[in-house]
Amino acid sequence: MSAITGDQVAVYDRQLRLWGVQAQQRLLNAKVLIWGLEGSNVEACKNLVLAGIALTLRDHRTVTAADVGFNYFLRPEDIGKLRAECASKRVQEMNPLGSVSFSSDRPTSDDKLKELLKGFDIVVVGLSCLGFDFELAAKMDSVCRSLGAGFLLTVAAGELSFFFSDLHEHVMQDRSAQGGPEAGPTEPKAETFSFPSFGSWLAAVPELLQGKSDASFKLIGLLASFLQKDPQKAVPSRAADFATHCREVKCEPAVDGLVGMEQAFGHFFVEPLIHVASVLGGLLSQEVIKAITRKDPPLVNSVCFNAHTGAALVEHIPPVAAAPKKRKAEEEVVADLLDD
Amino acid sequence: MERHVENNRFRQEPVGGSGFCTRKAGEIGNFRQDSLGKLVAVGVKTLVLQAMTCADVTAAGDAAVKAVVGEERFAMIQSAKLLVVGAGGIGCELLKNLVLSGFREIEVVDLDTIDVSNLNRQFLFRRVHVDRPKSVVAAEAVKQFRPNANIISHHGNVKDPQFGLEFIGKFDVVVNALDNLEARRHVNRLCLAAEKPLLEAGSTGHLGQVTVIRKGETECFECQAKPSQKVYPYCTIRSTPEKPVHCLTWAKNLFDLCFGPEDESNLLADLAAEMRKFQAQESVDGEDAGRRIFAHLFEEDIKKQAQLEDLWSDQRPPPGPLCYEDALKNTERPSTDADKDKLETQKVPSVAGDAQGFVAAVAKMYGERRELIGQSSFSKDDPVAMDFVHCAANLRMQNYRIGRLSRWDAQSIAGSIIPAVASTNAIVAGLEVVQLLHVLQSVGKNMKDSKARTVWVRFPEPSRKKILQPSSLHTPNPDCFVCGSRTARVALRSLEECKIMALAKGCIQGQLGAHKPALYANGSCIFDPEYPEPGEEAEEEGLHPEWSLSQWGLTSGSLLQVEDEGQGWSINLVIREEPDLDEQLYPGGFKVSQWPTQWWLQVEAGAGAGEEAAKDMAEKKRKAEADAAEATAAKKAQLDANTVALDD
Ligand SMILES: [Zn+2]
Numbered sequence A: 001m002s003a004i005t006g007d008q009v010a011v012y013d014r015q016l017r018l019w020g021v022q023a024q025q026r027l028l029n030a031k032v033l034i035w036g037l038e039g040s041n042v043e044a045c046k047n048l049v050l051a052g053i054a055l056t057l058r059d060h061r062t063v064t065a066a067d068v069g070f071n072y073f074l075r076p077e078d079i080g081k082l083r084a085e086c087a088s089k090r091v092q093e094m095n096p097l098g099s100v101s102f103s104s105d106r107p108t109s110d111d112k113l114k115e116l117l118k119g120f121d122i123v124v125v126g127l128s129c130l131g132f133d134f135e136l137a138a139k140m141d142s143v144c145r146s147l148g149a150g151f152l153l154t155v156a157a158g159e160l161s162f163f164f165s166d167l168h169e170h171v172m173q174d175r176s177a178q179g180g181p182e183a184g185p186t187e188p189k190a191e192t193f194s195f196p197s198f199g200s201w202l203a204a205v206p207e208l209l210q211g212k213s214d215a216s217f218k219l220i221g222l223l224a225s226f227l228q229k230d231p232q233k234a235v236p237s238r239a240a241d242f243a244t245h246c247r248e249v250k251c252e253p254a255v256d257g258l259v260g261m262e263q264a265f266g267h268f269f270v271e272p273l274i275h276v277a278s279v280l281g282g283l284l285s286q287e288v289i290k291a292i293t294r295k296d297p298p299l300v301n302s303v304c305f306n307a308h309t310g311a312a313l314v315e316h317i318p319p320v321a322a323a324p325k326k327r328k329a330e331e332e333v334v335a336d337l338l339d340d
Numbered sequence B: 001m002e003r004h005v006e007n008n009r010f011r012q013e014p015v016g017g018s019g020f021c022t023r024k025a026g027e028i029g030n031f032r033q034d035s036l037g038k039l040v041a042v043g044v045k046t047l048v049l050q051a052m053t054c055a056d057v058t059a060a061g062d063a064a065v066k067a068v069v070g071e072e073r074f075a076m077i078q079s080a081k082l083l084v085v086g087a088g089g090i091g092c093e094l095l096k097n098l099v100l101s102g103f104r105e106i107e108v109v110d111l112d113t114i115d116v117s118n119l120n121r122q123f124l125f126r127r128v129h130v131d132r133p134k135s136v137v138a139a140e141a142v143k144q145f146r147p148n149a150n151i152i153s154h155h156g157n158v159k160d161p162q163f164g165l166e167f168i169g170k171f172d173v174v175v176n177a178l179d180n181l182e183a184r185r186h187v188n189r190l191c192l193a194a195e196k197p198l199l200e201a202g203s204t205g206h207l208g209q210v211t212v213i214r215k216g217e218t219e220c221f222e223c224q225a226k227p228s229q230k231v232y233p234y235c236t237i238r239s240t241p242e243k244p245v246h247c248l249t250w251a252k253n254l255f256d257l258c259f260g261p262e263d264e265s266n267l268l269a270d271l272a273a274e275m276r277k278f279q280a281q282e283s284v285d286g287e288d289a290g291r292r293i294f295a296h297l298f299e300e301d302i303k304k305q306a307q308l309e310d311l312w313s314d315q316r317p318p319p320g321p322l323c324y325e326d327a328l329k330n331t332e333r334p335s336t337d338a339d340k341d342k343l344e345t346q347k348v349p350s351v352a353g354d355a356q357g358f359v360a361a362v363a364k365m366y367g368e369r370r371e372l373i374g375q376s377s378f379s380k381d382d383p384v385a386m387d388f389v390h391c392a393a394n395l396r397m398q399n400y401r402i403g404r405l406s407r408w409d410a411q412s413i414a415g416s417i418i419p420a421v422a423s424t425n426a427i428v429a430g431l432e433v434v435q436l437l438h439v440l441q442s443v444g445k446n447m448k449d450s451k452a453r454t455v456w457v458r459f460p461e462p463s464r465k466k467i468l469q470p471s472s473l474h475t476p477n478p479d480c481f482v483c484g485s486r487t488a489r490v491a492l493r494s495l496e497e498c499k500i501m502a503l504a505k506g507c508i509q510g511q512l513g514a515h516k517p518a519l520y521a522n523g524s525c526i527f528d529p530e531y532p533e534p535g536e537e538a539e540e541e542g543l544h545p546e547w548s549l550s551q552w553g554l555t556s557g558s559l560l561q562v563e564d565e566g567q568g569w570s571i572n573l574v575i576r577e578e579p580d581l582d583e584q585l586y587p588g589g590f591k592v593s594q595w596p597t598q599w600w601l602q603v604e605a606g607a608g609a610g611e612e613a614a615k616d617m618a619e620k621k622r623k624a625e626a627d628a629a630e631a632t633a634a635k636k637a638q639l640d641a642n643t644v645a646l647d648d
Helices: A006-029 A039-051 A065-070 A083-094 A110-117 A134-147 A198-203 A205-210 A215-227 A236-248 A260-267 A274-293 A330-338 B022-027 B046-051 B054-079 B089-101 B134-145 B181-194 B234-238 B244-259 B269-276 B286-307 B324-329 B337-341 B351-366 B383-399 B407-414 B422-441 B500-509 B536-540 B597-605 B607-643
Strands: A031-035 A054-058 A100-103 A122-126 A150-157 A160-166 A169-172 A191-194 A302-306 A311-315 B031-033 B039-041 B081-085 B105-110 B150-155 B173-176 B198-204 B207-213 B454-457 B466-471 B487-492 B518-521 B524-527 B559-564 B569-577 B590-594
Touching: A006 A274, A006 B337, A031 A039, A039 A054, A039 A083, A039 A122, A039 A150, A039 A160, A039 A274, A039 B422, A054 A083, A065 B054, A083 A100, A110 A134, A122 A134, A122 A274, A134 A150, A134 A160, A134 A198, A150 A215, A150 A260, A150 A274, A160 A198, A160 A215, A160 A274, A198 A205, A205 A215, A215 A236, A215 A260, A215 A302, A215 A311, A236 A260, A260 B054, A274 A302, A274 A311, A274 B089, A274 B422, A274 B466, B054 B089, B054 B422, B081 B089, B089 B105, B089 B134, B089 B198, B089 B422, B105 B134, B134 B150, B173 B181, B173 B422, B181 B198, B181 B207, B181 B569, B198 B422, B207 B422, B234 B244, B244 B269, B244 B351, B244 B383, B244 B407, B269 B286, B286 B324, B286 B351, B286 B383, B324 B351, B351 B383, B383 B407, B422 B454, B487 B500, B500 B518, B500 B524, B500 B590
Parallel strands: A031 A054, A031 A122, A054 A100, A122 A150, B081 B105, B081 B173, B105 B150, B173 B198, B487 B569
Antiparallel strands: A150 A160, A160 A302, A169 A191, A302 A311, A311 B466, B031 B039, B198 B207, B207 B454, B454 B466, B487 B590, B518 B524, B518 B559, B559 B569
């Protein structure tokens, strides 16, 4: 590893004091692919390039006025040009010490897909850029597994925002120090986390829809089951069909802040509210940083933020068998008090 | 893979009105859905792109927001007048979120200028902006996202009178993005006085918190005591340091004493004559001055300290003097296995390195900084000042056998640096907008019925499956001295020795968070913030800031009224003399406690009897408080770990 330069120390000072030199060096050597400049991924671009990670931005789409209205890396003069190219310039400007490249490639074959995913430590994919093709997402995840890259998938619906994460067998080597320079160092303790693949996530959808998961996760599950055989149905005009589908599979989750399944469906096809993207993009970036630095336990494996309630939930999907009930730790008692 | 759409060659029409709401999307005239579900205009060629204007982008952005939040909420967003206090880490994220959510009327106040160390997270700033005002650059940057937004920036301190009650009165909601307790307390009071809802947020490292404050309905920022800046007993700093932080506090005072304006309250004021004698001389050999100051502080003064026998015991051995020549011989650097991963500045220097560094820093001050002597003050970002403080503190640690620090760690402690990253600030700023929308919807309604919550940012593990955890807003604390009974009890050691200016500065400003307090006793003014120091002008007004409390006729049990006009805040104080007030527990010399209304009324009822009753009641109260405090301590301790949220 090359030594961190004085310039880098000056700029990264506040985060070096948070995660240390070794973690920063790992970030500086990492390569992350952001595939799909949409929703929370836009926010992740900002957070990750500022952290010092080398980014590749990929999106085959051209810039529309709605993109410029949401994605602050784009300007009116970019309309009609390639999204990734235009955004990369301004993402780079935010951190001249970082490296940002772009691509507008599309996976035209399985070999091409593999080629496009090669060489990255982490791949963050937006579902809308994949044309809402859940099967394609699962295929990408399995390619990432074979390449040893972490895979994260994001999808948003208005005030809801979701990501799935697959870090395979992730070994956490250390935890962040608590208490600053006066507290002294702690003994590192390694721990392994096993992630299910996105394929097994998809396979668990029927179980998810009938199970005890939060309503917001069920909504994502419903989208997956509705589009399973035909991603072409991912258009707002099929909202009524979606509602019918929900009735058919007997799952009509009451998501706080949403009125009915038709409205919920429509929200998948507009950019989320920027502050919703800001929150989920922040959580997503933390996971990418944990994955690269091998510091702190990652969230396994599904996270959903609902701006109506202000809560972000973490669930393991498919669900794991419940652990035997143990006495409540004091921490949980406090959490109970805090809980709504 | 064939199903991926062609790059769409058409621009998207600006869409206004409600038509964009996706439920009705199919009905829109000359639009069609592409297979990604985006609306595309049919038959409009790329030529038109040239004509694309900012207004179109705004319309498209607004339409997307409206599609999610609905007409009613969007109208509220567009008309709301917001004040954002702070344009740092949270502030940059917040301004971006607000402007892109459709907020149009925003003013932003920040007193800071941009520093290189901000650039890892304050993403609206670039290297060329270093040293420019944060508020101005941030406002310019977000205006590019929505040119029609009306954003007014103020480069100034929110505690300045121009940002008083009248100013606050212009806004519908105040949104804080602050990094320090003092300013937060000030804005809290302004918002209570002006009856404006306040959104409060903070982050430190990976942790953060957001909450909502509305007068009479929720806890205010000061309903629960917040850990304030730690003050150390004079004796610990001056004679018996035990931790690095004590030596760093000493070294910061030393820097200000040597190179700053005269200040009677400097903890090392007794060393002033010795330290400042070089200042008067026309030309000073900086090296020579450095070695003399070295000899005085780390050798002679330590020898004198060591002779004060009653300070030392077997548990606390006397300090060891260090002479410059011996220090230079000590070139050994403490090293550990972990050093291989460290930056040079994270390694502890040798004693010789500290000695040379100290003399070099003094030489620099008398050399290239000659002009600034007498007007400098310590800043962690000033490399010379930081070198001076680091080396001086380390040499003192050597005297007192305390493990010395690297420059990196010394800077963290001396500058109270809060680690900070973009991701946490993005989360916190996003959550603030979430709460802002709830607050706007609850105007004229009961806050209890709204979805507004305190939200905690957990890290790294979720708490009960929640990585962002909402909790209900608490009702106000009736005994709060800011939003509740507005009565407090102040105990001090001696009415005879305590000057009224010390009470105003140390207690009422320092501990009670006033900005410019005026003090009244028996209806007449005994301290006016316009005349904080003794002098002819003060005397002409009949004011004597240097008079003791007993000179003003105050006795134990006397009542004082405090008024801070700028904050729109007032409080009644009961003064009590407690000769055996513990110096270790109350190093500032004042013990402040909230005083519930019922006790207060009894004191008011009869002066003398009141005092007795007060003592009695206070005793009972103290016991009850102690019990209650203990009961909640465990759960509070854990919460507090997350509450100390201080990034900008
Ligand atoms: Zn209060």
